[in-house]
Amino acid sequence: MRLDVRIILAHVALALCLRGEDAASETVIHSERSLYRNITVYEENGERCMKFSRLYAGNRQSCVLLRDPARLIFAYTKMMLASLYLAPRPTKVLILGLGGGTLPAALIRIFPDIEMDVVEVDAAVIRMARQYFDFHPGARVRVHEQDGRVFVKRAGRTGAKYDLVMLDAFDLDYIPEHMLTREFLQEVREVLTPTGVLAANTFSSSRSYAHESATYTSVFGEFYNLKRTNRIILAKMDGLPSSEVLAKNAKSIEDKLKPAGVDSGWLLSLFSTMRDWPKDARVLTEQYSPSNLLNRQ
Amino acid sequence: MHRFFVFMIAGWSGFFVMAFELLSGRVLAPNFGSSIYVWGGVITIFMLALSIGYLLGGRLSTRNPTLRKLAAILLLAAVATLPLVIAGDLALDWTFSLVSDPRYGSLMSAALLFFVPTVISGMVSPYAVRLLVHKTQLSGHYAGLLYFVSTFGSAAGTILTAFYLVLYLEVNQIIWTLLTVSLLLSVIALSWRTKDAS
Numbered sequence: 001m002r003l004d005v006r007i008i009l010a011h012v013a014l015a016l017c018l019r020g021e022d023a024a025s026e027t028v029i030h031s032e033r034s035l036y037r038n039i040t041v042y043e044e045n046g047e048r049c050m051k052f053s054r055l056y057a058g059n060r061q062s063c064v065l066l067r068d069p070a071r072l073i074f075a076y077t078k079m080m081l082a083s084l085y086l087a088p089r090p091t092k093v094l095i096l097g098l099g100g101g102t103l104p105a106a107l108i109r110i111f112p113d114i115e116m117d118v119v120e121v122d123a124a125v126i127r128m129a130r131q132y133f134d135f136h137p138g139a140r141v142r143v144h145e146q147d148g149r150v151f152v153k154r155a156g157r158t159g160a161k162y163d164l165v166m167l168d169a170f171d172l173d174y175i176p177e178h179m180l181t182r183e184f185l186q187e188v189r190e191v192l193t194p195t196g197v198l199a200a201n202t203f204s205s206s207r208s209y210a211h212e213s214a215t216y217t218s219v220f221g222e223f224y225n226l227k228r229t230n231r232i233i234l235a236k237m238d239g240l241p242s243s244e245v246l247a248k249n250a251k252s253i254e255d256k257l258k259p260a261g262v263d264s265g266w267l268l269s270l271f272s273t274m275r276d277w278p279k280d281a282r283v284l285t286e287q288y289s290p291s292n293l294l295n296r297q
Numbered sequence: 298m299h300r301f302f303v304f305m306i307a308g309w310s311g312f313f314v315m316a317f318e319l320l321s322g323r324v325l326a327p328n329f330g331s332s333i334y335v336w337g338g339v340i341t342i343f344m345l346a347l348s349i350g351y352l353l354g355g356r357l358s359t360r361n362p363t364l365r366k367l368a369a370i371l372l373l374a375a376v377a378t379l380p381l382v383i384a385g386d387l388a389l390d391w392t393f394s395l396v397s398d399p400r401y402g403s404l405m406s407a408a409l410l411f412f413v414p415t416v417i418s419g420m421v422s423p424y425a426v427r428l429l430v431h432k433t434q435l436s437g438h439y440a441g442l443l444y445f446v447s448t449f450g451s452a453a454g455t456i457l458t459a460f461y462l463v464l465y466l467e468v469n470q471i472i473w474t475l476l477t478v479s480l481l482l483s484v485i486a487l488s489w490r491t492k493d494a495s
Contacts, residue, residue: 035333121332147330150399157394178326286327287467 030132034124037172041132047073050100050128052172061170062100064133070109070259076201076230077102078262079270080166083199084110086224086236088249090164091115094155094191096148096179097169098125101135108137110256116141117162119151121169149178149187156190163193167200175202177289180212185219189237196237204231210281218283226270234271246271302364302486303425304446306371309482310421311450313374313475316458318343320468321411324385328393329403338403339411346412350419357420358427367428368486370420375479377414382472385410422447 026044033039037052049063063073072078080103084090091114095104098120107114116137120126123145129135137143144151148169165188169179178184188198198220202212204227212233216223220235241249250264257264282288321339322331329335354370380388388409396402422443429439462471 121330147332147399149327150330153328153393154397176331178331181327183327285467287469289323290464
């Protein structure tokens with residue numbers, strides 16, 4: 001018992017030390033107020049990060065390791081790349097939400113000739129991704145300054161199809177509520193090819209977790225649920241591949257993912273189809289979508 | 298009692314307009330997103346509609362003003378929102394395919410769906426002032442009091458809708474609730490006036 005207490009105390013002390021060190025070594029490189037939020041680019045411990053806040057405790061949207069930009073820092077980015085285990089050769093990709101551009105940049109490194117549409121509502125974020133995160137994709141990658149929902153709806157009207165769609169649009173608090181509804185996900189379905197894959201970045205511990213799970217199930221059926229701090233939803237239009245297929249696909253692109261620091265064993269161990277939310281959770285719709293309020297409670 | 302109704306109608310009308318303005322953002326988001334342009338379009342249309350409503354309401358108040366007519370304005374504003382509930386999605390799909398720029402798309406949609414009911418709602422305040430004022434010296438006093446009541450109503454409509462109603466009700470349920478209150482209030486005011494006259 002006594003030993004436990006000492007270990008806890010030691011951890012607390014260590015955590016306090018690390019915090020102090022972090023705070024001391026944070027260097028703000030650029031800070032500005034865009035049309036939508038405060039955005040700060042700063043460096044600490046050899047990492048350059050973008051956050052939607054001016055406070056230290058503000059949430060980090062993107063980080064790159066300065067000495068090795070190809071190496072992904074956030075677990076969630078690696079978990080989004082787990083979508084490649086469902087279909088390892090995407091040719092045309094749609095990403096909603098740019099941030100520092102780490103996710104599209106990672107995909108471009110893996111597949112240099114990939115065709116991609118990236119949608120970001122905040123012009124300042126696009127500019128800062130270029131200026132501070134070296135986001136200079138080639139001609140096959142188009143960055144659209146637009147609301148993600150509107151882009152998807154219009155893409156659906158023109159009949160555009162993607163074999164991989166990644167939802168990563170976040171505001172300061174959470175995902176904008178018009179991109180959490182059943183109607184939105186139905187519009188996303190419209191732009192997926194018959195074998196297309198969806199990857200969505202959400203939070204594991206939010207009051208709307210159950211609502212979101214019910215909503216995704218109502219549109220995509222069963223999905224793979226990958227949980228850490230973030231929860232990544234992976235769905236496939238023609239049904240989920242078995243764990244054998246996942247393992248085979250993981251093997252086939254293991255080398256390509258290695259520079260990003262992706263450990264396929266770790267990533268595969270996160271795949272789950274367990275329904276860990278109540279059956280009667282209410283689906284979010286255009287008529288009922290108080291998710292952002294739920295998250296603040 | 299007459300004055301009480303005038304204040305009630307003005308306060309409720311303020312509540313109604315802002316509850317609607319808030320929901321309009323939600324209504325436009327699926328087609329035009331939640332970018333700053335959409336709020337720009339919505340607020341422009343509401344302000345423009347209110348300004349024209351004030352003008353018309355003031356004009357109308359010069360011709361034999363009665364509480365009955367004020368109640369009728371409130372009722373009319375409620376009725377004018379029915380197309381939004383019934384055919385709002387159709388109208389939005391139409392503007393979405395017509396205009397690709399989110400600024401003019403949201404401006405046009407807001408104009409189609411919210412302009413007419415908001416013009417009519419705007420008529421309430423100046424008309425109500427006319428019903429309250431009997432002495433020139435007190436005109437400012439009553440105008441101030443009325444602005445207070447109607448703007449306070451607006452504040453209440455904003456916070457209740459944004460913080461609480463959207464948590465418990467669907468958008469259309471909120472709109473139907475707003476319409477029902479408008480209907481009840483105007484019917485009560487109408488019948489009260491009838492008793493008064495008899």
